Amino acid sequence: MPSATRKRPTKAATKPPRWLSKEEEAAWRAIAQVIVKLPWALECQLQRDAGLSFLEYHVLARLSEDPEHTLRMSELAMLTDASLSRLSHLVKRLETRGLVRREADPADGRFTNAIMTKAGYKLLVASAPLHVARVRSLVIDAFSAGELRQLHDSSERLLARIETVG
Amino acid sequence: MPSATRKRPTKAATKPPRWLSKEEEAAWRAIAQVIVKLPWALECQLQRDAGLSFLEYHVLARLSEDPEHTLRMSELAMLTDASLSRLSHLVKRLETRGLVRREADPADGRFTNAIMTKAGYKLLVASAPLHVARVRSLVIDAFSAGELRQLHDSSERLLARIETVG
DNA sequence: CAAGATTGATCTGTCAATCTTC
């Protein structure tokens, strides 16, 4: 929804504002920093080493996982957590770069298939090692196996909350 | 650095690409989803309820923490993890909305002070309860005190990595 | 000239509207 359509602030329902404790506040600040800085660090690495954005990389990565290197736009949007509109713009750019190609689904013309080209696959394969190395050095290697399981679990719990709360 | 200045992919240094294990992969996917979806969820809440972006909210929040409701642009940029350029554009918009005002530091004209106005403070105060409530329901309340301490620690470790790896 | 800050051009994402196929 972001994009300033300038809303009047809803005159807060004056519910008892349950504030954050010192510890909660500190934890939240750290988490907030992570969700700002980690994406940026990954964007930088990918742009520098592969000329791809985080989303572009993941679009190619998802396509590469399909045996046909083909996915419907709507499927791809879900898998990459992008809006269909955003994906459409992005894939058009990838198309002009020759990394992806689009064609209407022969079986049902309402669907559009995104198909990774040879060049797209080559770029992904060339880019993956450095990207994975960065994911390792920034995230994975910072934790023991147990800690990582913990963090995985915490992440799933957060995702569940986000789904339900909207 | 993002913003496609179209880099040629650096011909991967052909180092042994240490791949992710099944568990690491799964953990990473969950974490990656969190850093994509959590910011979005918070942006939505703030835009809807306060007409503010996440960064705009935090700019006002940081200003409110200063006794004078005043901070140098450069200081504010650091505190909010924004580039000076981004902040400059953003504060200009806040200024036209009457939420913030700028003036050159009387002591040293190289600095610009950002000063929260009455209206800015009012908006922040009106917005904070709902925002904190959302932070609670999405994040804080998902964890026990111990788990939150864990997560806080993990976040700090990630931030340390990001600083050093760049 | 160095540090703080701003500006302008450009690119990307959002939203709402539209187009297409079944």
Add this chain to the structure above:
DNA sequence: GAAGATTGACAGATCAATCTTG
């Protein structure tokens, strides 16, 4: 008409260049 997909106008972020003050 409904779902999938695209488009266009606009807001916001980035980078590089510039301006300003000491």
